[in-house]
Amino acid sequence: MRKWKWFLWFIIAITILGLVICAVFSALVLTQREIYHNVYVEHVNVGSLSREEAMQKIENIFENELKERRIRFFYNKHEWKFTYEKLGYSYLYENAIENAYKIGRQGDLFSRVKKINSLRNKPARIALEGYFNHGSINEIILEIEEAVKSEEVDASIIRENGIFVITNEILGTRLDRNLLRVRVEEAIKNYKLQDIEIPVKYISPRLTREKLLAIQDVIGEYATEFDSSVIGRSKNILLASSSIDGTLLMLGEALSFNKQTGRRTAQAGYQVAPVILNGELVPAIGGGICQVSSTLYAAVLRADLDVIQRQNHSMPVSYMHIGQDATVSYGFIDFEFANSGEYPVFLESYVDGNKLVVRFHGKRDNNIYIKIHSEIVSEIKLDNKIIKDPSVYLGETEIKRKGRTGFRVNTYKIYMENDEEIKRKLISKDLYPPLYSIWIEGTKHASIEAKSEAEEKESSND
Numbered sequence: 001m002r003k004w005k006w007f008l009w010f011i012i013a014i015t016i017l018g019l020v021i022c023a024v025f026s027a028l029v030l031t032q033r034e035i036y037h038n039v040y041v042e043h044v045n046v047g048s049l050s051r052e053e054a055m056q057k058i059e060n061i062f063e064n065e066l067k068e069r070r071i072r073f074f075y076n077k078h079e080w081k082f083t084y085e086k087l088g089y090s091y092l093y094e095n096a097i098e099n100a101y102k103i104g105r106q107g108d109l110f111s112r113v114k115k116i117n118s119l120r121n122k123p124a125r126i127a128l129e130g131y132f133n134h135g136s137i138n139e140i141i142l143e144i145e146e147a148v149k150s151e152e153v154d155a156s157i158i159r160e161n162g163i164f165v166i167t168n169e170i171l172g173t174r175l176d177r178n179l180l181r182v183r184v185e186e187a188i189k190n191y192k193l194q195d196i197e198i199p200v201k202y203i204s205p206r207l208t209r210e211k212l213l214a215i216q217d218v219i220g221e222y223a224t225e226f227d228s229s230v231i232g233r234s235k236n237i238l239l240a241s242s243s244i245d246g247t248l249l250m251l252g253e254a255l256s257f258n259k260q261t262g263r264r265t266a267q268a269g270y271q272v273a274p275v276i277l278n279g280e281l282v283p284a285i286g287g288g289i290c291q292v293s294s295t296l297y298a299a300v301l302r303a304d305l306d307v308i309q310r311q312n313h314s315m316p317v318s319y320m321h322i323g324q325d326a327t328v329s330y331g332f333i334d335f336e337f338a339n340s341g342e343y344p345v346f347l348e349s350y351v352d353g354n355k356l357v358v359r360f361h362g363k364r365d366n367n368i369y370i371k372i373h374s375e376i377v378s379e380i381k382l383d384n385k386i387i388k389d390p391s392v393y394l395g396e397t398e399i400k401r402k403g404r405t406g407f408r409v410n411t412y413k414i415y416m417e418n419d420e421e422i423k424r425k426l427i428s429k430d431l432y433p434p435l436y437s438i439w440i441e442g443t444k445h446a447s448i449e450a451k452s453e454a455e456e457k458e459s460s461n462d
Helices: 002-030 051-068 093-102 109-118 134-148 177-189 231-244 257-261 289-302 448-461
Strands: 039-041 070-075 078-083 089-091 124-126 130-132 156-160 163-167 172-175 200-203 217-225 247-249 254-256 272-277 280-285 306-309 336-338 345-352 355-362 369-380 385-393 397-401 406-417 420-432 438-444
Touching: 039 093, 051 078, 051 089, 051 093, 070 134, 070 177, 078 134, 093 124, 130 134, 130 177, 134 172, 134 177, 156 345, 217 289, 231 257, 231 272, 231 289, 231 345, 231 355, 247 254, 254 257, 257 289, 289 306, 289 355, 289 369
Parallel strands: 039 124, 385 438
Antiparallel strands: 070 078, 089 130, 156 163, 172 200, 217 355, 247 345, 254 336, 272 280, 306 336, 345 355, 369 406, 397 438, 406 420
């Protein structure tokens, strides 16, 4: 019986001793201030190190890695090499060390002890998270962007010896910022060291060869004649014609005659010639330029382009049908039109001898052509104005200004197909104001002496 009692007390003692030993061991382990053994940050063992020591260790290793790892960027002949550090990439060291320190320190007592013991056979690994300093990577992107950027160049079209010569467009390039940033971040996060091709976007210019190839047909033209012996006027017509020649209008684009030709000044080469001012012809710089604007207007109508602003002269002009002219005065009166069609149009204007030709080239989709018809709605006449002049002898008269009949004119655009009218459109209602004649009528009475002299002179003539 005593043996059993002693044996029972022995078992109890051993159990108590084991519990004390476990409690002491657990207390020592659970109160450990260092990171538990067999804990890694990536491939670096930080077990049994204080947080400060672990921080120092991984910083030394991974900071060198950031300085040594490089990525090469390339585009055509351009090349850049940047380290991870230069690209603004870094690691969240504190987060990694904090996560390493938490292993074996979460949950109840039993769970903690179990986790700590499991580390002997199965190490714990903590991922080292990275982050980007976007300020640094943006600076690099701006540097690359400036190098790869190129401006797009329009295709061009000129007319030489009666044919069109078209040059190809050149595509512009712009850096695709977002895609480059994604490629950089993916490469670094995956520890890839392969070269990265700079992603670019290609920018098509406004004018392309394909668009200009649509210019195939004459869609509207008109010609007027002038007296080439009048040097000043002829020179002005040639200058204005040259200034609009070769103009290309894309869809929706407008042309202002005044903007295109500029100020009509002597410095620009314009000369003195008759111009219409207040219904009368007077000499001025740039005389004759309205023949160019009027001829252009006539061609615009026949090309079926949109007229934005146009004004008729104050009197009919000899070189145009009444109701079909367009006057201009820089800073006051402009002629402006726009390409409202589906294709680009090319404006050709030239002088051939005493003839001014304006022609629009584009693309014609049908057989419709346009005629212009003007009709005088009414004539307006004014009575003569008589001015009494005491310096002129009674009974004598002379004309100081010749009057002119005024007109109200309606002008129509007539759409023709197969020589048949299919549509008629009123495009303008113009007024050409009348001008009264001015007559001088004498009121001076002749003296007897003067009368005798006049009679003697008259008899001698007989």
